[in-house]
Each structure stands twice: as C-alpha cells, then as structure tokens.
Amino acid sequence: MRTTERTHEVLNQAAVLEDTDAFGADLALAEAVQREGGGWGEDRLRDCGLVAGSAEALEHGRRAERNEPRLLTHDRHGRRVDVVDYDPSWHWLLRGAVEREIHSMPWRDPRPGAHVVRAALMYLWSGPNAGVMCPVSMTYSAVPALRCEPELAERWIPRLTMPDYEHGALAGMAMTEKQGGSDVRANTTRAEPAGGGEYELVGHKWFCSHPMCDVFLVLAQAPGGLSCFLVQRGPGFEIQRLKDKLGTRSLASSEVEFHGAPASLVGEEGRGVATIIEMVTHTRLDCVVGSAAGMRRAVAEAVSHARTRSAFGAPLIEQPAMVNVLADLAVEAEAATAAGLRLARAYDEADDALRRFATAVMKYWVCKRATPHAVEALECLGGNGFVEEGPMARLLRDAPLNGIWEGSGNVIALDVLRALSREPEGLPAFLAECELGRGGDRRLDAHLDALPVELAELAGEPGAAQWRARRVVEQLAVAFQASLLVRHAPAAVADAFCAGRLGEGGRAFGTLPAGVDGQGIVARALP
Numbered sequence: 001m002r003t004t005e006r007t008h009e010v011l012n013q014a015a016v017l018e019d020t021d022a023f024g025a026d027l028a029l030a031e032a033v034q035r036e037g038g039g040w041g042e043d044r045l046r047d048c049g050l051v052a053g054s055a056e057a058l059e060h061g062r063r064a065e066r067n068e069p070r071l072l073t074h075d076r077h078g079r080r081v082d083v084v085d086y087d088p089s090w091h092w093l094l095r096g097a098v099e100r101e102i103h104s105m106p107w108r109d110p111r112p113g114a115h116v117v118r119a120a121l122m123y124l125w126s127g128p129n130a131g132v133m134c135p136v137s138m139t140y141s142a143v144p145a146l147r148c149e150p151e152l153a154e155r156w157i158p159r160l161t162m163p164d165y166e167h168g169a170l171a172g173m174a175m176t177e178k179q180g181g182s183d184v185r186a187n188t189t190r191a192e193p194a195g196g197g198e199y200e201l202v203g204h205k206w207f208c209s210h211p212m213c214d215v216f217l218v219l220a221q222a223p224g225g226l227s228c229f230l231v232q233r234g235p236g237f238e239i240q241r242l243k244d245k246l247g248t249r250s251l252a253s254s255e256v257e258f259h260g261a262p263a264s265l266v267g268e269e270g271r272g273v274a275t276i277i278e279m280v281t282h283t284r285l286d287c288v289v290g291s292a293a294g295m296r297r298a299v300a301e302a303v304s305h306a307r308t309r310s311a312f313g314a315p316l317i318e319q320p321a322m323v324n325v326l327a328d329l330a331v332e333a334e335a336a337t338a339a340g341l342r343l344a345r346a347y348d349e350a351d352d353a354l355r356r357f358a359t360a361v362m363k364y365w366v367c368k369r370a371t372p373h374a375v376e377a378l379e380c381l382g383g384n385g386f387v388e389e390g391p392m393a394r395l396l397r398d399a400p401l402n403g404i405w406e407g408s409g410n411v412i413a414l415d416v417l418r419a420l421s422r423e424p425e426g427l428p429a430f431l432a433e434c435e436l437g438r439g440g441d442r443r444l445d446a447h448l449d450a451l452p453v454e455l456a457e458l459a460g461e462p463g464a465a466q467w468r469a470r471r472v473v474e475q476l477a478v479a480f481q482a483s484l485l486v487r488h489a490p491a492a493v494a495d496a497f498c499a500g501r502l503g504e505g506g507r508a509f510g511t512l513p514a515g516v517d518g519q520g521i522v523a524r525a526l527p
C-alpha cells in the first residue's frame with residue numbers, strides 16, 4: 001500500500017451535485033409555472049434545466065467566476081479600445097441565455113404566460129452563475145422603456161430581442177453616480193443639445209455593469225431637467241476601471257466616463273425617472289426571481305450534502321436538528337419561488353396595480369432573506385461550505401447584490417410608502433391577492449386581520465411612517481407569500497411557513513416549531 005493511501009482514504013465526503021434535472025426535480029418551480037399560466041413552456045424549461053444542471057454548465061459557471069474579466073483600455077499602439085476580456089465560459093453562458101430568449105421571450109412572443117416562462121428560464125439559468133444574468137435582465141427590462149420612442153424602438157428592439165449572440169444586441173443601464181445612486185436627482189452628467197434632436201453626454205457613472213453592452217439607458221441632466229437617453233457604446237464612451245467586487249465576480253461592473261458621447265432622448269426632457277421606471281420595475285422582478293433561484297440552488301446543495309454525509313453514526317438528513325434547518329430553508333425558497341412567478345403573471349396580465357406595488361414589496365423581502373438563507377445553507381455543508389471549490393461561497397457572495405441593486409432596502413421600503421399615497425390602486429390589489437388565502441390557515445387569518453392596524457400607523461407624521469416602513473413592508477410580504485402557499489403548496493409547506501413566519505418560529509433558520517412535517521418538506525425539496 002502506498003503511503004498516501006494509508007493517510008488519504010476519502011470517506012464520508014458528500015456526493016457532488018451535478019448532471020441533475022434542475023427543472024424536473026424542482027417541484028415548487030414546476031407547479032408554479034403550471035399555476036401561473038406557463039405550462040406551455042415545459043419542454044423548453046426541461047431542456048434548460050437539464051443543461052443548467054449539467055456538469056458542463058456548472059464547470060462553465062465555475063470557470064467564468066475563477067477567470068475574472070479584465071479591462072483593456074488601450075491597444076498596444078496606445079489607441080483606446082475600451083473592451084472587457086471575458087473568459088470563454090462567460091460567453092458560453094451568456095450565449096446560452098440569449099439563444100434561449102431569456103432576454104426577450106415575452107417581447108418576441110407575447111402570449112399569455114410568456115413572462116412566467118421567461119422568469120422560470122431565468123431562474124434555471126442563474127444556477128451555474130448568477131453574474132451572467134445581469135445583462136440578460138437589463139436587456140429584457142430595457143425594451144418596455146424604449147417603446148415610448150417609436151423611432152429608437154424600431155431601430156433597436158429587433159436586435160435587442162434577437163436570440164442570436166453574434167448579431168443581436170444587449171442593453172445596459174447607467175444611472176448611479178459617485179455622489180448618489182438612490183437619489184438619481186443628484187446626477188451631474190450633462191446632456192448638451194447637439195442639434196437635430198440629438199445630444200452629447202459629458203460626465204461619469206460610478207456603476208455600469210457589463211459595459212460591453214451595445215446600448216445603455218443613461219440618466220443625465222438636460223436643459224429641461226433629468227432625462228433618459230439611449231447611448232451606444234463607441235466614441236465618447238470610456239471605461240475607467242472595473243470594480244473589485246464581493247460577488248458576481250464573473251460580471252464586469254465598471255466606472256465609465258462620457259466625453260461627448262452621442263445620445264438620443266428617450267421620453268420627454270425632464271421625465272427621466274418616469275421613463276426609466278419601466279426598466280427598473282422589470283429588473284426588480286428579476287431581483288426577486290434571481291434571489292429565489294439562489295435560494296433553490298442553496299437548498300439543493302444543502303439537502304444533497306445532508307443526504308450523503310454522516311455524523312455521529314447517522315446521515316445528517318435523518319437528524320432532527322438538521323431536518324429542521326433544511327425544511328425551514330426549503331420553505332423559504334418555495335415561498336420566494338411562488339412569489340416570483342405570481343409576480344411574473346401580473347406582468348403577463350398587464351395587471352399594473354398589482355405589478356408595481358407587489359414587485360416593490362417582494363423585492364424588498366425576498367432579497368432581504370437571500371443572504372441569511374445563503375449563510376445557513378452554507379453552514380449545512382460545514383467547512384466544505386466555506387471553501388471556494390464548492391458553490392456555496394459564491395452563492396453567499398452573490399446573495400446581497402439583488403438587495404442593493406435597483407433600490408436598496410430602505411429605498412424600496414420608502415418607495416412602497418410613496419406608492420401607498422400616490423398609487424391608490426396598488427395596496428387594494430395587493431391585499432385582494434392576500435385575501436384569497438383567507439380561511440386557509442388561522443395564523444394567516446390573524447395576520448390579515450392585523451394588517452390594517454399596521455398600515456394605519458403609516459398614515460401619520462412622515463418621520464414616524466419612515467421609521468415603521470420596513471416593518472410594514474415585511475408584514476405585507478409574508479402575507480403575500482403565506483396566501484400563495486396556503487392556496488397552492490402541499491399542506492406541510494404551507495403549515496411550516498405559517499408556523500415559522502406568522503406563528504411561533506424563532507429568529508434563525510432551523511427554528512420551526514414542533515408538529516411541522518420536516519421530513520415531508522425535505523423530501524419535496526430533494527434535488
């Protein structure tokens with residue numbers, strides 16, 4: 001026997017989770033797709049899930065993450081080139097998303113359920129690497145904003161929606177500046193009229209993800225006030241540097257400068273925020289769906305690990321304390337998935353009242369839950385969870401991003417406050433959806449009864465309302481999730497959610513009260 005064999009017999013290491021059927025095994029997703037009107041997309045979803053769960057795709061995800069993008073500002077003769085050099089695996093993944101129309105399906109084929117099917121594809125394709133989904137989501141979201149400008153729409157939408165990685169185009173967004181990201185009114189980038197209805201931009205943007213996009217929606221100060229512009233990558237658009245980021249490390253997020261970059265006005269001068277809000281609403285939907293996807297991948301890894309790893313003489317998956325953690329994580333992921341796809345249906349149905357209000361509420365809450373969820377799932381793998389060779393470290397590093405992007409927690413909570421007073425149809429539509437679950441669980445009924453009291457507290461002095469905003473948004477969000485689960489999920493899942501989130505659950509994951517069917521929930525979540 002060789003010396004190494006005496007010291008390195010590999011025992012009790014959990015199986016690697018790859019070559020799985022990511023759609024077929026995800027009952028919460030498959031059922032939600034059917035329920036929300038996307039049943040016709042099952043074949044595409046199955047194909048997408050098989051590829052996304054394959055060893056090949058997962059290796060591309062790891063490689064794109066390991067070989068981070070590099071910025072090349074100049075060629076060897078000193079001419080500016082402003083290109084980002086990505087690993088071929090990044091292109092493999094991004095091409096896969098574009099060819100599956102994840103950036104465009106509802107715009108190409110706007111049949112009922114198209115937003116639902118697209119959301120499910122987005123969820124599945126996020127599995128190997130979430131960073132790649134950023135330009136996919138931005139392109140999907142830019143289209144509705146561009147539609148208000150028929151000439152630009154005619155010129156760009158055919159390319160932005162093409163399922164062709166070489167000949168199609170991708171859209172990004174550049175709003176955030178050094179002095180303010182949430183408060184875009186503080187933008188200093190200037191748009192100077194250049195004649196013929198065109199403008200030239202002068203200024204900077206502090207964050208601009210995937211600066212290799214073909215076009216960008218940019219906010220800048222025109223003579224008539226803050227306005228939205230379409231800017232093409234090219235002369236006058238310079239990439240200063242790439243951010244060294246906590247997560248989504250496969251994705252280049254850059255700082256850019258505009259030196260007289262040609263720009264076309266989108267919407268009216270002075271109406272920049274109102275114009276770009278359509279893009280923002282769609283990317284917020286993707287923040288929910290992307291966070292749900294991260295949770296599902298984390299649950300799948302945690303359950304798979306617990307099934308094939310033993311401690312103290314028994315597989316972890318048979319040990320009650322671990323079952324409580326896994327079940328609690330699985331319930332959270334299912335609630336996020338159900339909410340994401342229900343929201344997507346509101347986009348299919350152009351149900352504006354529900355769509356705007358519910359997207360903000362659920363963006364706040366699902367993104368807020370993503371990071372503690374990722375931490376707990378990582379801990380299920382013990383020390384292996386902390387090591388970069390596995391997927392958990394990446395999932396954790398990626399988890400906070402959706403919470404920051406497109407409205408950080410406070411900003412979203414304040415947006416919901418604003419919507420309460422300025423969009424009077426939003427809250428009633430939201431509550432009507434929650435009320436559909438009434439009678440399904442006594443804890444949900446009690447929660448629904450208490451909501452008006454919570455909401456009434458927002459009616460007073462603005463400072464007090466802002467102080468309470470997060471709390472109320474959280475209460476609204478769990479009502480929405482509980483209502484969906486009570487109506488549509490297996491009784492064990494709905495019961496655990498109501499017990500853990502509206503009843504006597506504790507603060508950390510793994511504190512579901514006694515009587516919950518943890519084994520049943522974990523069996524449902526098996527990858």
Ligand SMILES: Cc1cc2nc3c(=O)[nH]c(=O)nc-3n(C[C@H](O)[C@H](O)[C@H](O)COP(=O)(O)OP(=O)(O)OC[C@H]3O[C@@H](n4cnc5c(N)ncnc54)[C@H](O)[C@@H]3O)c2cc1C
Nearest residue numbers: 173174175176180181182207208209405406408409410411
């Ligand atoms: C990886 C990554 C990629 C990004 N890509 C892009 C991109 O492609 N394009 C783009 O335009 N931007 C992008 N961003 C920027 C992102 O949208 C902003 O960081 C975000 O909007 C917050 O803006 P800020 O960083 O200026 O923070 P600030 O606006 O300064 O906010 C800081 C904190 O203050 C809170 N806050 C703000 N206002 C209030 C208030 N009134 N009351 C209470 N609290 C408040 C916020 O919630 C936040 O917690 C990206 C960011 C990251 C991390």
